Amino acid sequence: MSTLEHINCPICDQDDAELLFDKDSLPVVICKQCRLRYVNPRVNRQTLETAYTETYYPPDKVERIHTGSMEWLQMTERLTELEKHHPGKGRLLDVGCGIGTFLHLASEQGWQSHGIDPSKSGSAFAQEKYKLNVQCGYIFDADFPSAYFDTITLYHVLEHISELNPFLSELRRVLKPKTGTLVIEVPNGESLQSRRQKADWPYVHPHDHLYYFSAHSLPKLLQKHGFRDITMGKPKRVSTTTDIRFMLRQAATAMLVKVHLGTVIRVYAS
Numbered sequence: 069m070s071t072l073e074h075i076n077c078p079i080c081d082q083d084d085a086e087l088l089f090d091k092d093s094l095p096v097v098i099c100k101q102c103r104l105r106y107v108n109p110r111v112n113r114q115t116l117e118t119a120y121t122e123t124y125y126p127p128d129k130v131e132r133i134h135t136g137s138m139e140w141l142q143m144t145e146r147l148t149e150l151e152k153h154h155p156g157k158g159r160l161l162d163v164g165c166g167i168g169t170f171l172h173l174a175s176e177q178g179w180q181s182h183g184i185d186p187s188k189s190g191s192a193f194a195q196e197k198y199k200l201n202v203q204c205g206y207i208f209d210a211d212f213p214s215a216y217f218d219t220i221t222l223y224h225v226l227e228h229i230s231e232l233n234p235f236l237s238e239l240r241r242v243l244k245p246k247t248g249t250l251v252i253e254v255p256n257g258e259s260l261q262s263r264r265q266k267a268d269w270p271y272v273h274p275h276d277h278l279y280y281f282s283a284h285s286l287p288k289l290l291q292k293h294g295f296r297d298i299t300m301g302k303p304k305r306v307s308t309t310t311d312i313r314f315m316l317r318q319a320a321t322a323m324l325v326k327v328h329l330g331t332v333i334r335v336y337a338s
Contacts, residue, residue, distance in 0.1 A: 072109040078232040078279075079104050079289050089267040094274040096267070102288055105257045105280035113230040116276060117186065117206075120228070125190040130167055134193070141306040143170040146223060146253070147177065149301055153336050154249045158218030161242070164225035165202055168194025175200065182217070184210055207235060212242040221251045224332075226286075227277045236293045246338065250295065253303065253334040258282035260329040271331075283328035290337045301334030302326075 076083045077099040085097035085108060098105050133139050147170065151157070157179050162171050165183030167190050175181040175198075183202035185191045191204035203210055220243050229235045243250055255271035256262065257280025262269045271277060281289075287298045305321040307314045324330040 071112055071115045073112040074109045075106075077102060077104055077106065079285060079292065091267045091272050091274050096272065096274055096280070102285060103282070104285040104289075105282075107274040107278050110230075110278055111275055116228070116230060119276070120186040121188060124187045125167065125193070127189070130189060130193055133167055133169065134197070137308050138306065139169055140173075141308065143173050145304050145306050146170060146221075147173050149303070149334070150219065150221070150249075150251060151177070153251075153299075153301075154219050156218070159216065161212070161217045161220045163207060163220060163222045163239070164228070165194060165200075166190045168198045168200045168202060170221070170223065171200050171202070172198040179219075207238050207242075214241050215244045215248075216242050217248060218244055219249045219251065223251075223253045224255070226252055227254050227279050227281065230278065232279070232289070233293070236289070240293050240295070243338075248338055250290075250337045251301075251334070252286065252290075252337070253301070253332055254279075254281045254286065256282060256328070256330055256333045258284070258328070259331050260324055261331055281333065283333050286333065286335055287337075290335065295337040298335060298337045300328070301336055303330065303332055303334045 077085065080099060080101040082099065082101050084100045086100060088096045088098050088105060094107050094110065096105060097108050160174055160179040160181050162183045165171050165185045168183060171181040171183045181200060183194060183200055184205060184207060185202065186206055188204055191202045194200045194202040220239055239250060283300060290298055302325050305318045321330060
């Protein structure tokens with residue numbers, strides 16, 4: 069049985085794409101209609117889900133994340149911006165929560181934190197180390213009530229999701245209408261770095277990064293699922309040092325983010 073599957077563009081449902089480049093024996097294409105970059109054909113869902121469940125968080129990776137100061141700085145930056153967009157806090161769901169770093173910080177700030185992640189080792193660490201309300205599995209396994217969450221966050225998760233449209237429909241169902249906020253951060257497939265490096269861009273690993281969204285294509289996908297109030301976030305570069313070189317890099321990053329050419333994009337939608 070083949071481990072590859074062919075798909076139509078998940079935004080416009082067309083099979084009208086041209087090749088951009090090959091990487092690791094998989095083609096990355098661009099849709100001629102909506103300009104989404106995606107892998108096609110790609111590794112099938114069953115193969116991906118097995119990897120996420122069994123091997124995504126080996127012990128050395130868990131330890132590196134848990135003890136890494138950059139991890140905590142990055143999660144703090146995300147939470148700080150989230151609270152500017154949604155100051156009321158409330159019930160938060162972090163999809164693909166990993167070992168629970170972001171949820172742990174959110175809990176300490178008064179959020180009612182919930183998480184879900186397919187990794188057995190990642191979710192177990194979040195449960196045992198931080199005593200978090202985290203389920204091991206996928207969003208469809210959780211059976212959350214409708215209009216249950218004030219905020220749903222996905223940081224570097226959406227590019228991994230095989231069934232984009234059913235997945236986003238389920239997020240829409242469990243998010244509170246009008247007042248709820250969906251937060252998505254993904255690698256920016258139209259960043260300055262990705263345009264220059266193409267297949268050599270570090271975020272290009274098509275065996276598990278299935279899509280390369282942009283500030284154009286990601287809002288278009290969200291609009292397809294009924295999200296109307298869509299704003300771009302301003303992710304900041306973080307560092308354990310504050311020397312002049314970092315400050316210059318941080319300023320350069322801020323300029324790129326402003327014109328949607330930063331390495332990642334962050335979107336808030338309701």
